[in-house]
Amino acid sequence: MLLYLQPDSDVPLYQQIRDQIVAGLATGQLSPGDPLPPIRQLAADFGVHFHTVNKAYDLLRQEGLIRLHRRTGAVVVCEPAPPEFRGQWRERARVLLAEAFVKGIPPEEILAECTALLNSFQPANAHSDLSGGAST
């Protein structure tokens, strides 16, 4: 799993690290049980301070996506979503979808983008293909 950072982005470095690990989880490049590199090693690979990586790992821990142990390191767990997750996620999705909508992108195309992205996720769910228009 290859990671790269954009130091001049408006997205904080620890957030970029967290986001790419989440994306790696979705695409199946990372699976529950897999170990993550030690924070100091990952920091050295990126050329950032280990505190920055530590903050990213701490975020992922708070989200229930990884578990941290001394000596053992970080491992992927992917705990189920807490009750408040859906509502908060929906609000963020509302703004993101609204942005595309008001910029004139047709709702069918927006949905097609989402479908394509979801289909690019975990091969474990490859049996449930979300083509939508293929069967009609």
Next chain:
Amino acid sequence: MLLYLQPDSDVPLYQQIRDQIVAGLATGQLSPGDPLPPIRQLAADFGVHFHTVNKAYDLLRQEGLIRLHRRTGAVVVCEPAPPEFRGQWRERARVLLAEAFVKGIPPEEILAECTALLNSFQPANAHSDLSGGAST
């Protein structure tokens, strides 16, 4: 169009203002040609500084969603998306969808959420209903 702010949110105030105006545009509560309140008045309504509202308006102007004039004030315009919009939007959507996916929400439900949100947008597009599963 009713706006409210959460001062203790991790989302900056100017971003909250911007997001709610974008959402208002999507739902049709705001339409091209509509005027927006003067920054000083909106700031007074919110109990924030006019610079905070000014930053939100400036963001919307950079995005091509409003146009600003002295004396006249701000009006909605909704310019079409620039070429780089799609790619940047897709990257943000990728992370957001990945978050829901790795938290165990089935892709069908994620798509259903997106569909419902898109259907809640502008009645001007009400003729193209994206139900997908209602007709079966």
Next chain:
DNA sequence: ATGATTGTTACATATCAAATATAACAAACA
């Protein structure tokens, strides 16, 4: 027990963003 590896915590510091505050300026219209 020893020692190395790992995450964890505590300080400190520099830089930048967010939000407020005050003031002045400039275009536009009645």
Next chain:
DNA sequence: TGTTTGTTATATTTGATATGTAACAATCAT
């Protein structure tokens, strides 16, 4: 002319970001 509007400048306070140094604590192999 004068008011309303956005615009710009400067300053300040607070918090977030990122780095740096140092030490601590659990864990596992030896």
